[in-house]
Amino acid sequence: MNPQLTRRRFIKGVIFSGAAVTTGTGYYLANAQTGQSAAERLVTLNVNGRSRPVDVLPSETLAYTLRYKLDLTGTKIGCNRGECGACTVLLDGVPNYSCSVLTQNVKDRAVTSVEGVRSANGTLHAVQQAFVAENAPQCGFCTAGQVMSAVALLNSNPRPTRDEALQAMSGNLCRCGAYEHYLNGVMRASGQIV
């Protein structure tokens, strides 16, 4: 998958892959109609480098599992339908909207949420430090998703141009409009603003 995931690319991808972007009643009915046993539902996820056994319903989204079963509430659900990017996490290093990814489909993937990007000694990731320096978050509800998209970008492209950064971040909505400060944060984290 292209690491520079934009919302448009993502939505296209979901449509063409047939993946479920579910919310509300349809999601729960889908679960009710399955006959999956408890043994089949129990999966072990690789989340932030740790093995996490968890009981996962067949149509359960990764955002739901992270927030409500693994207590990783740093991942936010802003829209629950692939529009805002607040729930962005990394799957094998690639940003994905976790509200639109089925947990059962990521059993063999490395999941990284915002709780997993600090260094082992607890130091904030360079992106997080840069966002602090730029005072980038306003309300902060989109911030975890912004962090994850920026981390993915800099992992694949350590010194992006401002336009490359803009494109890479464009799948993350910020209702407060703090885009310029997040973008400055990406450039700062890449060492291009000091």
Place this chain on the structure above:
Amino acid sequence: MTTHLGFDFTPPDVEGKVSGEIKYAEDYKRDGMVFARILTSPLPAGRVANIDASAALRMDGVVGVFTADDLPPSPPPGNPTLASEYVTYVGQPILVVAAVTEEIAESAIDNIRVDFERRDFVVDPMESLTPGGKNAYPEGNVLIRTREEGPGGTPIIGAEIRDIKWPQSAIDAMRNGRNPVDGEFTTEWAFGDIDAGFAESVAVIEEPFVTMGYPHHCLEARTSMAYWENGKCYFHGSSQSQSANNNGLARMMNIDPGDLVFINEATGGGFGSKIGPYPIMAVAGNFSRMLNRPVQLRITREQEFYIGSARSGMQGWIKIGVKEDGKVAAVDLVIVNDGGSTGGGSGNSSAGHVTITFQPENMRYRGISVYTNTTPRGAQRGPGENEMAAVLAPITDKAAAVVNMDRVRFRRANVIDSDGVRSQSQSGVTSAFVREALDQGMRLFNWNERINQPKRTGNGNKVRGRGVGIGYHGAGSRGYDGLVRIGTDGRLYIHSGVGNLGTYSYAGTCRAAAEVLQVPWDRCEILRGRTDNHLPHSSGQGGSNTMFTHTRTNWVAAEDAVNKLKEIAAADLGGSPNDYEIDGERVFSSSDSSQGLTYAQAAQRAIEMGGRYSGMEYPDDINPITQRAVQGIQGTGLIGVSKDNIPGQGQPPGNVVGFTEIELDLDTGKYEILDYAAVADCGTVIHPTNFMNSMRGGAVWGVGMANLERHVYDPQNGLPANTGLYQSKPPTYLDVPTSTRAAAVNIPDPQNPAGCRGIGEPTQGASVAAIASALSDALDGHLFNTAPTTTDMIVNHLAGNSYSTQSLKTNTF
């Protein structure tokens, strides 16, 4: 010399935001918690005839159903928490189901049968005013204020819904861009003599306009969770405000405010929709008490569209008379607001914006806010002012052109200054330096040179436009309380009842206390975010008012602490308090600095001395909320507490001017914002980096209003067509300029000891106005008179299609 004001610092919650560790309401769980979900109305208007929840209640795991019958009656048009007799928009909450899992709660919704009786509905206010037009409520379409004489001559102020219809002649006039002479209004005011003003004008301009309502769409939907413990309700909610919520939220649960612990560490956006307790907040606490279990009520994105409030749209007409010297002599203004199901129009504020911008000697305003069967309307970032700025800017440009004046100089000649007056009251302001902002902005943007550059630059079929705009909003209040404590560890604890909207003004205002007491920032701690942190009475975190209001409260509380430090030192070391001063976290003799006490020692002495020094006594004039807060910390250190009684008068204004250059593609109607520069008149900038973020965030909101965001309702069925973020189209990274410039006049406001005023709201007004001005400039003065002006409108104009400003409607296209 200041050490805190005007310097960058990191607000304490920023790290929690970038690490994901800070908690929003939905991030909390509680043992035994059940999950509640809403059933909403599929109809735009009607009543609930019957609810049969028996099948749902028989489901394993369903623990209860909560309906309007479980709450006090809410007469129309009260925006009830749960609707019953008056269903007035699609998506209105009808009932709530709670179950042990979210899955069961959602499934239970499908097993509830609700019988509705349909009623007529209307989604456009002008349609409702038309003879024979439908009404949003059975009783009528307009709320009017009533006044009756009560016992002993005391007036009884009330309100009632009335059915107002305009004669067809007034409807036709409005739809054709003329003065609706015989239309009926609910608000009318005037000053001066507009006929005389127009008579002395050398040019008179008349224009119609329409602006669209649109949802706030806070990224955090308004989820709440509540539980009861030891007789108290613990309420996790999403709110812009903290202490300002206490009384209203307690009333919703019919409890004493002292029995409420409201917890609100962070809020995922509010933009005016979460200033005070909003109706759905009544569910979690009351349902939890009924079930005797913690209840979390999670709101979906679609439900947030429905109940999350929206800006009021408006249709209007304006007539402006301009004298030969470019001064606006008279204004005649008509506004019909689309009030949605709650009637919340902002026409009066729109008229206020006109008075700020033009300072007319003569003006008349006539307004009416009409109910429609669309989502509830309420305050949204500069309500009234910002949408007025959007349509007024190109009209102002036209006025400047008829008297052959530069557009900036025309604004400079008319805009308010420190001696100016505002709105219907024609009352004063604390200070205003908009002219200085315009001058600074012209230099920053290089206006004089850029407006003389060619519009066509050889970049395909593209043309450039340059624009200027003014944003304004009242930005401050008075009379709230401040509370600080010096602990026996010598640290300064600043208790803030300000909410955490994301503006960081809760932290910026605390810098005033640190400044007065000269305490290093790393020796200060802000206590906030939950009532049991003992928080004082504070203003609602809205209306751009926090910076002015709470630098003052923290200032006076800290001054009270300074006075007590000196009194304690004098009592222990001799002399009078005036013989002492403070520095380096010590209070010491002015004549011998070795004679003194550390703040830690003074705090210990305050506890020993008791009385007002340790909060055992407090001023009579502080609010009961603050009294409870002081009682919670009394005897724990030196307490500084005071009501803001700083003398002064007039409204503190927040003013921003914006300059922009756009490049419009004449083939597609799409435009790119090439440059945006803005200058604020907000007094002293307290926190520079955050000031920049506020300016830029507001500019992004201006892009949304200028080009993208609007309600769209199907007039045949009353259904909203764009409930999601993607359809409502808040600006993304790709829609906005991401290298903008911002600056401040930075002249202190004389009525604030820290010198500051607020700035959050006019940032949007300046941006949208500048963009609208630039678009008009690019098209040689064409007036769309709309907000937003969408790409399809521009294409239609360029194609010579029959697009016009006639018959414009709110909500529908």
